[in-house]
Amino acid sequence: xxxxxxxxxxxxxxxxxxxxxxxxxxxxxxxxxxxxxxxxxxxxxxxxxxxxxxxxxxxxxxxxxxxxxxxxxxxxxxxxxxxxxxxxxxxxxxxxxxxxxxxxxxxxxxxxxxxxxxxxxxxxxxxxxxxxxxxxxxxxxxxxxxxxxxxxxxxxxxxxxxxxxxxxxxxxxxxxxxxxxxxxxxxxxxxxxxxxxxxxxxxxxxxxxxxxxxxxxxxxxxxxxxxxxxxxxxxxxxxxxxxxxxxxxxxxxxxxxxxxxxxxxxxxxx
Amino acid sequence: xxxxxxxxxxxxxxxxxxxxxxxxxxxxxxxxxxxxxxxxxxxxxxxxxxxxxxxxxxxxxxxxxxxxxxxxxxxxxxxxxxxxxxxxxxxxxxxxxxxxxxxxxxxxxxxxxxxxxxxxxxxxxxxxxxxxxxxxxxxxxxxxxxxxxxxxxxxxxxxxxxxxxxxxxxxxxxxxxxxxxxxxxxxxxxxxxxxxxxxxxxxxxxxxxxxxxxxxxxxxxxxxxxxxxxxxxxxxxxxxxxxxxxxxxxxxxxxxxxxxxxxxxxxxxxxxxxxxxxxxxxxxxxxxxxxxxxxx
Numbered sequence: 001x002x003x004x005x006x007x008x009x010x011x012x013x014x015x016x017x018x019x020x021x022x023x024x025x026x027x028x029x030x031x032x033x034x035x036x037x038x039x040x041x042x043x044x045x046x047x048x049x050x051x052x053x054x055x056x057x058x059x060x061x062x063x064x065x066x067x068x069x070x071x072x073x074x075x076x077x078x079x080x081x082x083x084x085x086x087x088x089x090x091x092x093x094x095x096x097x098x099x100x101x102x103x104x105x106x107x108x109x110x111x112x113x114x115x116x117x118x119x120x121x122x123x124x125x126x127x128x129x130x131x132x133x134x135x136x137x138x139x140x141x142x143x144x145x146x147x148x149x150x151x152x153x154x155x156x157x158x159x160x161x162x163x164x165x166x167x168x169x170x171x172x173x174x175x176x177x178x179x180x181x182x183x184x185x186x187x188x189x190x191x192x193x194x195x196x197x198x199x200x201x202x203x204x205x206x207x208x209x210x211x212x213x214x215x216x217x218x219x220x221x222x223x224x225x226x227x228x229x230x231x232x233x234x235x236x237x238x239x240x241x242x243x244x245x246x247x248x249x250x251x252x253x254x255x256x257x258x259x260x261x262x263x264x265x266x267x268x269x270x
Numbered sequence: 271x272x273x274x275x276x277x278x279x280x281x282x283x284x285x286x287x288x289x290x291x292x293x294x295x296x297x298x299x300x301x302x303x304x305x306x307x308x309x310x311x312x313x314x315x316x317x318x319x320x321x322x323x324x325x326x327x328x329x330x331x332x333x334x335x336x337x338x339x340x341x342x343x344x345x346x347x348x349x350x351x352x353x354x355x356x357x358x359x360x361x362x363x364x365x366x367x368x369x370x371x372x373x374x375x376x377x378x379x380x381x382x383x384x385x386x387x388x389x390x391x392x393x394x395x396x397x398x399x400x401x402x403x404x405x406x407x408x409x410x411x412x413x414x415x416x417x418x419x420x421x422x423x424x425x426x427x428x429x430x431x432x433x434x435x436x437x438x439x440x441x442x443x444x445x446x447x448x449x450x451x452x453x454x455x456x457x458x459x460x461x462x463x464x465x466x467x468x469x470x471x472x473x474x475x476x477x478x479x480x481x482x483x484x485x486x487x488x489x490x491x492x493x494x495x496x497x498x499x500x501x502x503x504x505x506x507x508x509x510x511x512x513x514x515x516x517x518x519x520x521x522x523x524x525x526x527x528x529x530x531x532x533x534x535x536x537x538x539x540x541x542x543x544x545x546x547x548x549x550x551x552x553x554x555x556x557x558x559x560x561x562x563x564x565x566x
Contacts, residue, residue, distance in 0.1 A: 130421075136430050158432065
C-alpha cells in the first residue's frame with residue numbers, strides 16, 4: 001500500500017479528501033440550524049447544497065468556511081503542505097491567511113465581496129498584495145490577465161465596480177477570488193439576482209474555470225438548474241439535516257426522498 | 271500675586287500621568303496606536319488638541335519649547351500654542367530648532383537635523399492609515415494586530431493606476447520597526463526620510479481620535495512603495511527665493527493677482543538662519559542687507 005502511494009503521487013493527491021466535515025451541528029438557542037452533517041469533499045469536486053430558504057444551507061456554508069463556530073462536530077482541511085488540520089484549532093491569523101490564499105468565497109451580493117470604491121484592477125490585485133507581491137507591473141499584468149479570463153473588457157480595469165453591471169460585478173468577484181489560485185471556493189447563491197441570460201453566461205464561465213483549474217467548489221443554491229449544470233454531487237437539506245445525497249443526475253432524475261421529489265417537481269417546465 | 275489659576279502646563283497631574291502611561295506604552299510598541307482618554311482643551315479640535323496634551327504631559331520647567339505650524343514659527347496656531355505654554359507653564363520658548371528641547375509641530379519636520387535631547391510632538395488629525403479604505407475600526411484593529419497590510423498597497427496601486435505615479439504627497443504611509451504601518455500625520459512625504467533612524471523621540475497625539483503613538487529614537491521607518499515605483503520624496507525644483515537653499519521644502523506664495531508667485535522655505539527658522547549667515551535668494555529684499563551690514 002505504501003509502495004503504491006509512492007509510485008503514484010498524483011493518485012495519492014486526489015485520493016485524499018480536501019475537506020472533511022464530521023457531525024457538524026449549529027444551534028441558535030433551541031433552534032437547530034444545522035444537525036449532524038458529515039461529508040468529505042475531494043480535490044476538483046463540485047458539491048451543491050440545495051434546499052429551500054431556512055433549511056440551513058447558508059449556516060452550513062459559514063460553518064465549513066470557519067466564519068461561524070460550530071456547536072458540535074468538526075471540519076478539517078488538508079492544507080497546501082499536505083497536513084490535514086482541524087479548522088477550530090487554526091489561529092485567527094492562519095484562518096484569515098487561508099481565506100485569502102487557498103480559499104475563495106463568492107458572495108451572493110458582490111458588494112460584500114468587492115471593494116466598491118477602488119478600481120477593478122486593485123480589487124483583483126488586493127489578494128496578491130496581501131501575500132506580499134510588491135511589483136506594480138506584475139500585479140497589473142496578472143489582474144488584466146484575470147479580467148480577460150472572466151470576460152471583462154481590459155479598458156474597464158481602472159473603473160470602480162460600482163460602475164459595473166450586476167453580471168460584471170459577479171465575474172469580477174470570481175476573478176478576485178481566483179487570482180491566488182485557491183483549491184477550494186465557496187459560493188453562496190452566485191447567480192441570485194441576475195437575469196437568466198447573464199446567469200447562463202456566468203454559469204458557463206464558472207464551469208469552464210472549475211474544469212480548467214481543477215477547483216473544488218461548495219456551492220449553495222436553491223436553483224436546481226444551477227446544481228445540475230455545475231455540480232458533480234448534490235446534498236439536499238431540509239430543517240437543518242441532510243436528507244439525501246448522491247450524484248447530481250441520480251438525485252435530480254431519480255429522487256428518493258419525498259421532499260426531494262417535491263423539490264424536483266416544483267421546477268417550472270421550460 | 272494670586273495663586274495660579276491652572277496647574278503647571280494646564281492639565282492636572284492625574285491627567286498627565288494618564289497621558290504619560292499612554293506615551294510609555296506607545297514608545298514600547300513603536301507605531302502602535304494607543305488609545306487614551308483625550309481631554310477637552312481650550313481650543314477647537316483640529317487645532318492641535320492631541321499635540322498640546324502630549325506636550326503638556328512631557329513638559330518640565332527646564333524645557334525650551336518651539337512650536338511650528340507648516341514649518342512656520344509665526345502663524346496664528348504656532349504663536350497661540352507657544353503663548354499658551356509660556357503662560358501656563360512659564361517655560362522658555364524659542365524659534366531656533368537646535369535650542370529647543372520640545373518641538374510641537376503641525377505638518378512639518380524641521381530642516382535642521384534633530385538631536386538626542388529633543389522630543390518632536392506631532393499634531394495628528396487622523397491617526398489610522400487604513401481608514402479611508404476600511405471604515406470599520408474593529409476591522410482595522412484586527413488588520414494591525416495580524417499585520418495584514420495588503421490594503422495599504424491597494425491605495426498606492428490606485429494612485430499609480432490613476433496618475434501614473436504614487437500621487438500621495440502627504441500622510442504617506444510608513445512601516446515602523448518592520449511591524450506597524452503608521453500614518454506620519456499630514457507631513458509632506460519630503461519629510462518621511464527624516465523619520466528614519468532619527469536621534470530624537472517622536473510622539474504623535476490625536477486629540478479628537480484619542481490616540482497616541484510614537485517612534486523611539488533610532489528606529490527604522492520605511493516608506494511603503496512598489497519595486498517598480500519606488501518611494502520618492504517630492505520637492506518643487508527651485509532654490510528658495512530668500513535664502514537660495516536647494517534642499518529644503520518649499521512653500522508657494524502668491525505675490526499678486528497677475529500670476530506672480532515665489533517659492534520660499536516652509537521652515538522659517540531654517541530660512542532666517544541661512545539669511546543671517548549671508549545666503550541670498552533671487553527675491554531677497556535690499557533692506558535686509560543694510561540691517562545685516564549695520565550689525566557687522
